[in-house]
Each structure stands twice: as C-alpha cells, then as structure tokens.
Amino acid sequence: MVSTMQTIFSLHKQGRNKYTVPQFGAENYDPIPQHLCRGELNLADVSEVDVVRHYRKLSSLNFGVDNGMYPLGSCTMKYNPKINDAVASLPQFTQQHPATIEELSQGSLHIMYSLQEMLCAITGMKQFTLMPAAGAHGELTSVMIIKKYFETKGEKRNIILIPDSAHGTNPASVAMCGFTVKEIPSNSDGDVDIDALRAAMDDNVAAMMLTCPNTLGLFDRNIMTIADILHSNGALFYCDGANLNAIVGKVRPADLGFDIMHVNLHKTFSTPHGGGGPGSGPIGVVEKLTPFMPVPVIAKKDNQFYLDYERPQSIGRVHSYYGNFLVMLRAYTYILMLGASGLKQVAEHAVVNANYLRVKLQKHFNLPYTRICMHEFVINDEGMPNGITTNEIAKRLLDYGFHAPTVYFPLIVHGAMMIEPTETEHRDTLDAFVDTMIAIKNEANTNPEVLKAAPHTTPVRKVDAVLAARKPVLKWEE
Amino acid sequence: MSFLPNSDDDIRSMCNEIGVNSVEDLFVDIPSTVKNPDIQLPSPLSEQEAMHSLLRIANTNKRVCSLVGGGIYHHYVPAVVDHLSSRSEFYTAYTPYQPEVSQGTLAAIFEFQTYMCRLTGMDIANASMYDGATALAEAVLMAVRTTRKNNVLCSAAVHPHYRQVLATYAWASDISLQIVPYKNGATDYNELSHIINDTVACVVVQSPNFFGVIEDIEKVAHIAHEHKALCIATFTEAMSLGLLKSPGECGADIACGEGQSFGNYPANGGPLLGILACKKEFMRTIPGRLIGKTVDEDGRECYVMTLQTREQHIRRERATSNICTNEGLCALRATIYLGLVGNRLVEIARTNHTAASYCLEQLVNLGYERVFDASFFNEFVIKINNAKDVQNKLMDNGFALGIPLETYYPELSDCLLVTATECTTKDDIDTLVKLLQTI
Numbered sequence: 081m082v083s084t085m086q087t088i089f090s091l092h093k094q095g096r097n098k099y100t101v102p103q104f105g106a107e108n109y110d111p112i113p114q115h116l117c118r119g120e121l122n123l124a125d126v127s128e129v130d131v132v133r134h135y136r137k138l139s140s141l142n143f144g145v146d147n148g149m150y151p152l153g154s155c156t157m158k159y160n161p162k163i164n165d166a167v168a169s170l171p172q173f174t175q176q177h178p179a180t181i182e183e184l185s186q187g188s189l190h191i192m193y194s195l196q197e198m199l200c201a202i203t204g205m206k207q208f209t210l211m212p213a214a215g216a217h218g219e220l221t222s223v224m225i226i227k228k229y230f231e232t233k234g235e236k237r238n239i240i241l242i243p244d245s246a247h248g249t250n251p252a253s254v255a256m257c258g259f260t261v262k263e264i265p266s267n268s269d270g271d272v273d274i275d276a277l278r279a280a281m282d283d284n285v286a287a288m289m290l291t292c293p294n295t296l297g298l299f300d301r302n303i304m305t306i307a308d309i310l311h312s313n314g315a316l317f318y319c320d321g322a323n324l325n326a327i328v329g330k331v332r333p334a335d336l337g338f339d340i341m342h343v344n345l346h347k348t349f350s351t352p353h354g355g356g357g358p359g360s361g362p363i364g365v366v367e368k369l370t371p372f373m374p375v376p377v378i379a380k381k382d383n384q385f386y387l388d389y390e391r392p393q394s395i396g397r398v399h400s401y402y403g404n405f406l407v408m409l410r411a412y413t414y415i416l417m418l419g420a421s422g423l424k425q426v427a428e429h430a431v432v433n434a435n436y437l438r439v440k441l442q443k444h445f446n447l448p449y450t451r452i453c454m455h456e457f458v459i460n461d462e463g464m465p466n467g468i469t470t471n472e473i474a475k476r477l478l479d480y481g482f483h484a485p486t487v488y489f490p491l492i493v494h495g496a497m498m499i500e501p502t503e504t505e506h507r508d509t510l511d512a513f514v515d516t517m518i519a520i521k522n523e524a525n526t527n528p529e530v531l532k533a534a535p536h537t538t539p540v541r542k543v544d545a546v547l548a549a550r551k552p553v554l555k556w557e558e
Numbered sequence: 559m560s561f562l563p564n565s566d567d568d569i570r571s572m573c574n575e576i577g578v579n580s581v582e583d584l585f586v587d588i589p590s591t592v593k594n595p596d597i598q599l600p601s602p603l604s605e606q607e608a609m610h611s612l613l614r615i616a617n618t619n620k621r622v623c624s625l626v627g628g629g630i631y632h633h634y635v636p637a638v639v640d641h642l643s644s645r646s647e648f649y650t651a652y653t654p655y656q657p658e659v660s661q662g663t664l665a666a667i668f669e670f671q672t673y674m675c676r677l678t679g680m681d682i683a684n685a686s687m688y689d690g691a692t693a694l695a696e697a698v699l700m701a702v703r704t705t706r707k708n709n710v711l712c713s714a715a716v717h718p719h720y721r722q723v724l725a726t727y728a729w730a731s732d733i734s735l736q737i738v739p740y741k742n743g744a745t746d747y748n749e750l751s752h753i754i755n756d757t758v759a760c761v762v763v764q765s766p767n768f769f770g771v772i773e774d775i776e777k778v779a780h781i782a783h784e785h786k787a788l789c790i791a792t793f794t795e796a797m798s799l800g801l802l803k804s805p806g807e808c809g810a811d812i813a814c815g816e817g818q819s820f821g822n823y824p825a826n827g828g829p830l831l832g833i834l835a836c837k838k839e840f841m842r843t844i845p846g847r848l849i850g851k852t853v854d855e856d857g858r859e860c861y862v863m864t865l866q867t868r869e870q871h872i873r874r875e876r877a878t879s880n881i882c883t884n885e886g887l888c889a890l891r892a893t894i895y896l897g898l899v900g901n902r903l904v905e906i907a908r909t910n911h912t913a914a915s916y917c918l919e920q921l922v923n924l925g926y927e928r929v930f931d932a933s934f935f936n937e938f939v940i941k942i943n944n945a946k947d948v949q950n951k952l953m954d955n956g957f958a959l960g961i962p963l964e965t966y967y968p969e970l971s972d973c974l975l976v977t978a979t980e981c982t983t984k985d986d987i988d989t990l991v992k993l994l995q996t997i
Binding site for chain 2 (some may be wrong): 085088092097099100101102103105106110112116117119121123128131135136139140141143144145147150152157158159160163166167169170171172174175177178180187188191198201202204213214216219220224227248249251254255256298300301303329331350352354357374395396400401403404406407413416417418421423424425428429431433435438440451452475483484486489503504505533535538539541542543544545549553554555556
C-alpha cells in the first residue's frame, strides 16, 4: 500500500543518471545544422535502481491473471502459459528486421504461414491474414473487405445490421467505412429477433455482424436461419470471434454460414493482454472473399515462404508490416501444445465452468436469461437489498481479491454483470467466488454502507472519474 | 500439454450440479449437423517438445549484421526493460477498467503520455496506437473530422507503407488523397504551395523522411496554415526526437509515428508502438485511450481512463475511432526505456548520427554516389551499381545492407536506403568496407 504515488519525473535529480552510451570512435562527418536541432530535452534523470524500484512498485499496484481470478466477461482472461513468452523472447525472432523477412526470416514466415493454416482448420475459413493488430482492427479490416466485395460487384449497399447486444467496436468499425448501422433487437430468449431481421432485409443490406456466441453468453439457436436470410439476399455474414473460446474445436464458424470473421489471439489463444495490448486480431474469409484480403499475403512456393503482393483486388495494406508477430508466436506455440483435442477441451471446460457458476449464482442473483449458457453469462443487480448496484458489487469483489466482471454491458441488460470464468480456473476457485458473491449479498442486507464505500483494501480507494473528466490533467507537470 | 486445472472428477460432479448428464449436453444449441467436426491439426505436444520444435524453426532464421532501417530500427534494449516489463502484474492485466486495481498500468501510461508530449512538443498524447502507419491514418481521420474538409495532401517522401495504409483508410472513409512529389530528397515545397487550396484538411510530412532526410516542417506548417489546413508531422524513427527540433516547435498540429525504437525489438515488424500527439484544442477529437490524473476518496493522487465519451464503448458509431485496445505493453517498455536513459537519449541519438555519417563517408570514399545532399539523421540513400547483386553477395558474407528503393520509387534504381544506429560499430562498417572492396 502506498500513501502517495510518485512518478518517474518527481524522482529526477541532476547527476543521478549514469546510463553510459558507447563511444563510436570516429568524428562526425556531417554535422546537423543547429537550426534543425532541438533545445533542452527535459526528461527525468534518475539512477537505474530508482527505475527498477519505481516500476516494481507500480507493478504491485496492478491485478493480473497471475494474481487471481479475472472473470471479465468477453475478455477471456485465461492463464497465459509461460513458455509462450520464452518463445517470444528468442533473439532469433526478436532481432529480425521485417524488411529482410524473405531472405533472412524463413523461420518467422514458417510460423506465420502455419498459424494461418491452423486458424483455417479451426474455423473452416479458406484463408487467414494475421495483419490486424487487435480485434477492432480485424473488424475494421473485415468491413473494408465487405465494402470492396460489393464495390467490385458494382452493388451499392450501405447498411450493416448489428444486434443490440453487440460490442461498441462493431458500430464504430462500420461507421469508419461509411456504412450505416441498423440495429436488430434480440428476442426474450436472447436470440436475434428473426422477424425483425426479415423486416430489415433489403437490397441495401451489405452484411450482418454477429458475435458468436453472443454477448449474453448464448449460442443463437437460429444461427443457420440467419445465415440463410442473409445469403438469399446476397448479403454477407460476419462473425465477431471475441467469444470463440466457447466453441473452439466444437464447431467451425464457416460451417455455421459465416463468410468472414476475426479471432482474438489474446483471448482464445492465450496470449497475454499486456495491460491493454498488444493483441492480435487475424481475420479469416471464405473463398469468394480471398481476393480482397490485405497485402502482403504470406504464401509458400517450392518450400520457400514469401510475401505475395500480386493481389490486384486487395483492399491494400492495413499495418506497417505484417501484424504483431511476437503475439502470433505465442498463439502458435499454444495451438501446437494443445492440438485439436486440447482446443476442444478448452471450450468444454470453459462452458462447464460458466454453467457451474451460473447455476450456483442463480439462487442468489437475478439471471435475466436462464437457459444453458456458453463460456459466460449475465446477472444483474435487480432485487439487490438496499438498492445496492452492480458497480458497488464489482468494487467489493476487488476487496476480496477477485477482479470484477465486465459491468454495465451488454447494454440490453440493466445493471449487467457479465461473468466469464474461463477454463483455467478450477472448481475450488469457482466455489470461493460463489461464496464471496453470497457474502457480498449478505453485506448488502446487513451492512450496505461497507458496499457503498468499497473498495477498502485496494492500493487506492474509489477513484474520482468525474474530476478527471471535468479538469483533464493528461501529463505530469511540476 | 493442457492448462486445464479441473480433474475429470471435478467435471463430472460439476455437470451433476448443473443438472446435465454430460458435457455434451451443454452444447445443445449448436446444430448437431456441424458439431464436433474433425479438425486437422498436428498432434498435441508437451512443453518440452514444443520448445524443441520452436527452436528448430527459430534456427532457420539467419542473423546478420544489419544496416537496415526504413521504419524499424536496431537499437539496444537495456536489460531493465525486459526485466520490468516481464512482471506478470503488468502483462497479464487487461485494459485498466477497474482503476483501483490498475494503478500500475495507469501511472505508467500517464508517464508515457508525458514523455510523448515532451519529445514531440505537443500538449496531449494518447496511450498509444497499433503502429506508426495506423497512427498516421487515424491522425488524418482526426484532421478531416476537425476541419470538416475532405482532401488530404501527403508527401511522396512519407514511408511508402504508411502511404499505403493511409490510402486504404482514406478509400474506406471516402477521403481524397493526393501525393505531393519530392525533390532532392525532400518534399517539393514549391509544388506543395501550388497544389494546396482551402479545401485541404491536412498536409502530411515525415521527418526524417523515408530517404532519411530532415524535412523543413516549419515551412510545411506555414503553407498548410495559410490555407486553414492542419500540418501532420509523422516519423518512423522516434530516436530522432532526441536530437531534432520537435514537431511542436516546428508548428505542426498533430505529431504521430512509430515508437519501436524506444525499448522494443524489431521482431519482424510487430508488435509496434503507434504514437499520436496533438495540440490541446484537439483534445476531444483525438482517438484512443487517454489517462488522466485525479484523486481517490481519501484524496490521494491517482489515475484513471478519462474523456471516454470519445470512445466506441460509449458512443458506438459516433465515436472518434473504433480503437479500444492499444499497445500498452510496448508503451510500458518505451516508458521504462526513457526512464532509464533519461536525457542521455540525446547522446544515443548523436551516436546514431555519427555512425551513419561515418558509414556514408566510407561508402562515398569507395566511389559510391550520395544521392541526396540534404542533412540526415541515421539513414541516407546511396547509389551502388548492380545494387541487388552487391546486396546478395554481402548477405552471403553476413551483412544486410539497406533497403532497395526501386520497389517504391522506380526512378531510384540501384539506390539503397542505408541505416546505422548506436548498435552499429565502427568495426562493423570497416569490415563492410573491406568486403565491398573485394566483391
């Protein structure tokens, strides 16, 4: 616990910085004229030990998967195997320059090519690109491909359908490509309202984006009907693969009728989230969309891997180079260890864990959708004693050593708590979580004040977000 | 290998409590015709076997002495950076949605924003973007939103990949993009003055540019501002910010680019670190995460994600961008790096320039042609007859010399963009020179 949080800048003292730069040993032949050079730099000068203690201390203020259960719904905060990081630290990979990748980095291309093939096998898609650097980037790239597909066909379609339960990135990605969003309501079972979908269909609809399973943690039972409705109208079906962990190995999205999808390597395929990136959001497409994939495509000929730029219908480039290679390495290693049988077990255990929690919590909390869930489910704060809210429950969980669930999402459930235990928690931890939730419910009855003032034991207490937005201070100043 | 902690007994008894006979009963909603497909993947491996397999593949990558840059740079990464960024409290956390248990990430990114402001001379920097190219594309979208104009001018001396990514984003957003030619290795400022008009939203210039040349950002900013257009200054080599006049000092409105040079590895081009910074008047139109300072209930200083009404999870299709995650861990690495080297960054930058100038001098002494006369930072263009052959022969002898420019600029045949950094020693260059004399 710290009383005041220092920044590296407040540790600055002239003369403390002993970092030594090697001398090149030759004169400078081409001095840069003074008018092109900057004035004083004004960074912090501190000792190496200061740096180490400062960031070690900051790390202790953080909660990660290695600290405890992190049931953040739709984020798949599973355990990150350490071998992944060992592989991603090999200098044979870290020191390679992307501009010489074909000549010097056949090994890296081998990894990328194989990972693309693995993702095709897992999803049933015809081709994958690993270039998108995050899920949202994968979505954007996908919407660009959808745009290009219709542009090439000479069809003017400007609407993309999105269910009301969708992640915010879906409509934002759509808007960035000049499409208009049309929202499709869910029915009382949590599936897409088929009648509303039929009513919304016309020649202007380019595609529908659906998270599968959806953000309520439910597998849409009409999914193949939805695919039929879209396809018979000439529209495309996009799978937001953020929740792939629920179905990996159990069903291939292409077999469900999806034409294009993104996967999050940092969710299903165990790569760490890094405190907000780097992620990786590869996209896969069915055959008719392959000409539009971004360049370059990693290809293979005569046992040599190469970069294919001869793609006249491609949407173009979407990343400086080839995407987040070190993240791909981690995912490749993970898939290599698990194989098809291991991946299928991932989905099975994730779904068992979620349903176990659901059934246990259902006795104490309101569960708006009561059917069997997939890898996550949503409860809310309806009926909580003394008007205790979702946010207060979430903050109190922090006191008990759990990360909070995703809160107030999806938007269609008032006061939602979206709980995703993942497959890497065992029953004892799940039981402890249930006991804690019940204890919090009891506190809501007997001692609501302790909940309203939560959290109490965290490195800092309730943070004033309103002040931060009203008087923005976005950098350190003396 | 498996990372599933539940035993078979656990699973059986949990199924009991759920009220189903088997795990399969939980997958009833998936159409049975397509359920449990046969997926062809290699057989599972133990960790030991996986490591062995990965090492075998890794060893098919070849290590050479690399005088290659052009967007990604070989800089030294001090041990402290790997050590601290490997703390799992940092790297196994998610986006800091719960600030009370995320102060480590939040404080570090607040420091990152401060560093980026100081280096770029801007008022505001976000918590990072995917990479330099997408940071530029987002900067342009931001300028289009701000100015409510739809035409964009971009210098031909901007990194070709950045221009390609920009072209992709511009096409998707129905923005018209026009390229301003270069002259003597820099943006043709006269031509820019002729082309520009009041319908232009922004002018994009890169410094040092793709030829390594230091551009006159002040001139570009002046021309842009005369037409109420914004000046976007981009960079691929963040190390240059240690030595050169900052984009802010030069009058740019938005600075963006690649930060890989600070504590991140080349790694075949990813993950990278997109930087986006701007003047304060654009605070509400900047995309991406912003970390702000505030207090907790006890009045202690702390940090939180702020101004989120710009973002997709609140504003959905009306958000400033779809971006949500960023390159948090890469930003942390940059922050630790800058914390460690502090103001010695100037010395590192100077060493880069000295190494490059020595390299150029030696190559010119061998009779090769310096293509552009202008001042450069750590890379330059040299013309070598039969450049491709020479490159291949050097490769066989353990040297990667430069990037051929002909791919991107057909008129620059046999021209190589050559880069030297503080990782390039005088010995390396002397060995290269001897090799060049023999082949």
